[in-house]
Amino acid sequence: MSSDxxxxxxxxxxxxxxxxxxxxxWMPDKTQAQTPLAKPSGAVWYEDPATPEVxxxxxxxxxxxxxxxxxxxxLGQGVWTSNAMMVAEELQCDWTxxxxxxxxxxxxxxxxxxxxxxKVPGNGxxxxxxxxxxxxxxxxxxxxxxxxxSLYRRMRTNAASSVKDGRYYLQLAGxxxxxxxxLAAAGLWSVPVTELTAKDSVITxxxxxxTTTYGRVAERAAQTPHPHPxxxxxxxxxxxxxxxxxxRNLDVPLKVTGQxxxxxxxxxxxxxxAAVKACPVYGGDVxxxxxxxxxxxxxVRSAVQxxxxxxxxxxxxxxxxxxxxxxDTWYQAKTAVDRMPVEWTxxxxxxxxxxxxxxxxxxxxxxxxxxxxxxxxxxxAGFARAAKIVEATYSTPYLARARMEPGNxxxxxxxxxxxxxxxxxxxxxxxxxxxxxxxxxxxNVYIHLCHLGGGYGRNGNGPQAEQAIMIANQMxxxxxxxxxxxEEDFIGTTYRAMGMARLKxxxxxxxxxxxxxxxxxxxxxxxxxxxxxxxxxxxxVPNYRYSTHTTKFHIPxxxxxxxxxxxxxxxxxxxxxxxxxxxxxxxxxxRRELIARTTLPYKADMLKALDMAAEMSGWGTPLxxxxxxxxxxxxxxxxxxxxxxxxxxxxxxxxxxxxxxxLERVDIAHDTGFGxxxxxxxxxxxxxxIAWFYNDAMLQATTIADGHVVENNYNRFxxxxxxxxxxxxxxxxxxxxxxxxxxGHDRATSIQSAIGDxxxxxxxxxxxxxxxxxxDLTWI
Amino acid sequence: MAFDLVVNGTxxxxxxxxxxxxxxxxxxxxxLTGTKFSCGIGQCGACTVHVDGRAIRxxxxxxxxxxxKPILTIEGVSPDGSHPIQMAWKEFDAPQCGYCQSGMxxxxxxxxxxxxxxxxxxxxxxxxxxxxxxxxxxxxQAIHLAADLMRK
Numbered sequence: 001m002s003s004d005x006x007x008x009x010x011x012x013x014x015x016x017x018x019x020x021x022x023x024x025x026w027m028p029d030k031t032q033a034q035t036p037l038a039k040p041s042g043a044v045w046y047e048d049p050a051t052p053e054v055x056x057x058x059x060x061x062x063x064x065x066x067x068x069x070x071x072x073x074x075l076g077q078g079v080w081t082s083n084a085m086m087v088a089e090e091l092q093c094d095w096t097x098x099x100x101x102x103x104x105x106x107x108x109x110x111x112x113x114x115x116x117x118x119k120v121p122g123n124g125x126x127x128x129x130x131x132x133x134x135x136x137x138x139x140x141x142x143x144x145x146x147x148x149x150s151l152y153r154r155m156r157t158n159a160a161s162s163v164k165d166g167r168y169y170l171q172l173a174g175x176x177x178x179x180x181x182x183l184a185a186a187g188l189w190s191v192p193v194t195e196l197t198a199k200d201s202v203i204t205x206x207x208x209x210x211t212t213t214y215g216r217v218a219e220r221a222a223q224t225p226h227p228h229p230x231x232x233x234x235x236x237x238x239x240x241x242x243x244x245x246x247x248r249n250l251d252v253p254l255k256v257t258g259q260x261x262x263x264x265x266x267x268x269x270x271x272x273x274a275a276v277k278a279c280p281v282y283g284g285d286v287x288x289x290x291x292x293x294x295x296x297x298x299x300v301r302s303a304v305q306x307x308x309x310x311x312x313x314x315x316x317x318x319x320x321x322x323x324x325x326x327x328d329t330w331y332q333a334k335t336a337v338d339r340m341p342v343e344w345t346x347x348x349x350x351x352x353x354x355x356x357x358x359x360x361x362x363x364x365x366x367x368x369x370x371x372x373x374x375x376x377x378x379x380x381a382g383f384a385r386a387a388k389i390v391e392a393t394y395s396t397p398y399l400a401r402a403r404m405e406p407g408n409x410x411x412x413x414x415x416x417x418x419x420x421x422x423x424x425x426x427x428x429x430x431x432x433x434x435x436x437x438x439x440x441x442x443x444n445v446y447i448h449l450c451h452l453g454g455g456y457g458r459n460g461n462g463p464q465a466e467q468a469i470m471i472a473n474q475m476x477x478x479x480x481x482x483x484x485x486x487e488e489d490f491i492g493t494t495y496r497a498m499g500m501a502r503l504k505x506x507x508x509x510x511x512x513x514x515x516x517x518x519x520x521x522x523x524x525x526x527x528x529x530x531x532x533x534x535x536x537x538x539x540x541v542p543n544y545r546y547s548t549h550t551t552k553f554h555i556p557x558x559x560x561x562x563x564x565x566x567x568x569x570x571x572x573x574x575x576x577x578x579x580x581x582x583x584x585x586x587x588x589x590x591r592r593e594l595i596a597r598t599t600l601p602y603k604a605d606m607l608k609a610l611d612m613a614a615e616m617s618g619w620g621t622p623l624x625x626x627x628x629x630x631x632x633x634x635x636x637x638x639x640x641x642x643x644x645x646x647x648x649x650x651x652x653x654x655x656x657x658x659x660x661x662x663l664e665r666v667d668i669a670h671d672t673g674f675g676x677x678x679x680x681x682x683x684x685x686x687x688x689x690i691a692w693f694y695n696d697a698m699l700q701a702t703t704i705a706d707g708h709v710v711e712n713n714y715n716r717f718x719x720x721x722x723x724x725x726x727x728x729x730x731x732x733x734x735x736x737x738x739x740x741x742x743x744g745h746d747r748a749t750s751i752q753s754a755i756g757d758x759x760x761x762x763x764x765x766x767x768x769x770x771x772x773x774x775x776d777l778t779w780i
Numbered sequence: 781m782a783f784d785l786v787v788n789g790t791x792x793x794x795x796x797x798x799x800x801x802x803x804x805x806x807x808x809x810x811x812l813t814g815t816k817f818s819c820g821i822g823q824c825g826a827c828t829v830h831v832d833g834r835a836i837r838x839x840x841x842x843x844x845x846x847x848x849k850p851i852l853t854i855e856g857v858s859p860d861g862s863h864p865i866q867m868a869w870k871e872f873d874a875p876q877c878g879y880c881q882s883g884m885x886x887x888x889x890x891x892x893x894x895x896x897x898x899x900x901x902x903x904x905x906x907x908x909x910x911x912x913x914x915x916x917x918x919x920x921q922a923i924h925l926a927a928d929l930m931r932k
């Protein structure tokens with residue numbers, strides 16, 4: 001299709017070919033993903049005139065189907081279900097009738113959030129009747145630095161925050177709709193609304209016993225604004241009937257039949273495929289390419305060059321320029337781009353970088369004074385009095401996310417509108433990028449969200465959407481599906497930053513630490529030092545100094561599952577094991593005592609977690625030769641009265657004489673706070689993070705040679721398999737008196753310290769740099 | 781150049797280079813998108829389908845090698861998720877992102893056709909697909925349940 005064909009004609013053509021469609025809301029449903037684009041005539045584009053919405057989150061159809069709009073992206077964490085549960089809890093609808101649907105990022109650009117969603121009553125994280133402690137004070141339109149006040153508020157899916165940040169206003173949206181449905185029924189029957197109750201989508205008038213259903217009054221409810229929505233209060237956890245129960249994920253049935261539509265599965269009429277080569281060295285760009293060499297290959301249409309994406313679209317990160325080959329099928333495009341000669345312009349200072357020199361730079365930085373974050377007591381005096389000094393330097397490599405669906409996006413740019421089909425963790429940012437690149441206003445950017453084949457922080461960091469938009473922008477009128485190879489996916493991504501830590505403790509005659517100095521070093525902007533995760537203050541040491549040290553490299557770094565905290569947890573818990581060993585004390589009791597000596601508000605919860613995990617694991621009972629247990633505390637937020645998540649884990653690990661490590665068993669004691677939304681999803685997230693951090697501990701490392709990433713497919717960046725997974729996982733929950741801060745990215749980090757500790761206990765060898773798999777772990 | 785493939789019991793004439801990997805013929809020429817592309821080098825197993833009853837990694841096999849042999853993809857396991865292996869997967873809520881699960885199910889199904897009561901060691905040896913979400917714990921339980929259901 002040439003670019004002068006108008007959008008109207010395009011839509012007419014598509015409509016004629018494929019019948020009727022709904023535009024704007026995107027459901028990962030095969031029929032819709034592969035048949036696009038048309039506007040129901042005579043209606044506001046997002047509304048189906050037959051079933052008007054009750055509010056922006058909820059549509060109840062005459063057949064009682066309850067459509068709940070989800071503003072986060074399903075990438076395996078269960079948000080499609082848990083967000084729906086938060087709305088349905090208050091709506092009091094029939095859960096079996098709930099059908100999630102992605103909220104429209106376009107409508108989010110056009111409408112403001114209702115005023116009644118913007119203020120949170122109550123006393124924060126330790127008040128069960130409040131909204132908890134979302135960062136409602138920060139307003140950022142892209143959702144990066146705060147929660148926007150656009151219609152769907154926070155559309156980002158990151159930082160394990162979907163429940164934490166969305167719970168209050170999602171519950172409120174359900175409650176507002178319920179109240180309007182009740183008001184509609186009251187108006188219909190001319191009875192006081194106070195005489196009505198709602199359960200499972202049925203409204204009952206107490207005095208008369210008369211009933212009706214949500215489906216029957218929904219249209220009236222759509223016309224019945226609540227007179228005082230600001231007076232509506234959400235339920236406290238003791239009133240929950242749906243939240244807190246285990247619910248299977250609503251999208252699983254489609255995932256076992258292959259019908260789920262991911263971004264890669266989108267097909268549009270007239271669509272062409274793009275395969276890409278970006279400069280492997282970040283900051284590099286295309287010098288020249290020779291399209292003539294491949295012009296006559298089967299299916300090949302054209303080649304399109306794209307520059308380094310504008311860093312304002314990629315949160316300041318500098319990726320690469322490159323070239324795309326456009327063809328009728330992706331395999332044709334990929335075959336052709338592989339054969340097309342391309343020369344690069346590469347900044348020499350970037351091309352000179354390799355892992356060894358980066359390590360040296362980290363070590364040099366850590367030897368400098370750094371930025372002091374905490375300085376309590378007199379550390380020098382503490383060391384002077386110490387009976388024993390223990391010192392250790394740990395290091396962690398760059399790490400890729402390696403989600404399994406390679407980066408892709410399908411983009412159609414016309415002169416007045418941009419449509420993007422994509423699995424995206426930050427559609428509000430992508431909307432901004434699309435507008436910036438094409439000049440089309442954000443109000444005319446339509447993002448059709450698809451499920452994601454894994455995320456782990458990946459899709460909030462560019463540049464897959466930006467590349468695809470830059471390519472399609474040069475082919476206006478033609479839908480272009482850009483799909484990366486696995487190797488390109490390792491280029492078009494940010495990395496968890498490489499890190500290093502030096503910890504030094506002075507122990508008294510009984511082995512208790514009286515002085516501690518912690519230095520951590522990570523690449524700047526690496527969600528390490530800047531995030532100021534506190535390495536050691538959970539354990540009491542009277543004299544304590546903590547400094548952060550940074551370096552600057554050209555590798556783009558970003559939010560990978562666990563962020564900097566995963567490395568920091570490794571440093572802290574590994575060092576605690578070393579101190580307990582140096583003190584000749586049991587590592588469980590050693591931790592317990594040092595936590596008990598603190599005055600931290602959540603001290604009792606931390607002790608509870610440790611005790612429960614130890615008890616679950618049979619701590620102290622004998623194990624066969626070559627098999628040991630290791631314990632660790634995992635927490636986030638435990639220092640204050642805000643939100644927190646607290647858990648402890650005991651890992652039972654064996655190491656064979658041939659050096660084969662096996663994680664045999666994991667026992668987890670995990671805080672529920674005032675209540676988990678979907679405990680089944682939490683269990684799945686915990687199980688998944690066991691595999692995730694096993695990979696970090698044993699298998700994975702990204703290295704840099706001549707400025708580029710070396711490990712660019714699964715043969716060199718391994719992923720654990722069934723045979724690596726622990727045969728036994730035990731999870732036990734315990735309630736606490738605060739709201740959770742999330743648990744989707746920083747649990748099971750202790751596998752890193754536990755396996756290192758087990759290797760030491762069994763082999764006598766102490767390794768402090770990950771992954772352990774690269775070391776000789778044999779013993780006799 | 782055209783050739784014929786029999787996929788999920790249906791014969792298809794495919795107009796493509798016969799050296800095209802079977803995966804891309806299945807996805808782009810036949811429109812069966814349940815089978816996934818991930819690594820392209822036969823490492824991860826997201827593209828697993830059955831050819832002649834054997835689980836193969838379709839990203840690394842030319843389509844021409846499957847001519848004349850029955851091909852089974854996730855879409856052919858059952859149209860409605862009613863196959864015992866799919867029922868078992870749903871029972872344990874096994875998928876997370878789900879991207880690898882078509883291939884995982886196809887690998888497990890091939891195992892269950894050979895071993896009606898697989899041991900954990902046999903599962904480890906035969907289901908070597910990668911899952912980045914780490915669903916292995918539930919997948920293993922689902923395979924055992926599927927074995928029970930399939931024997932009934």
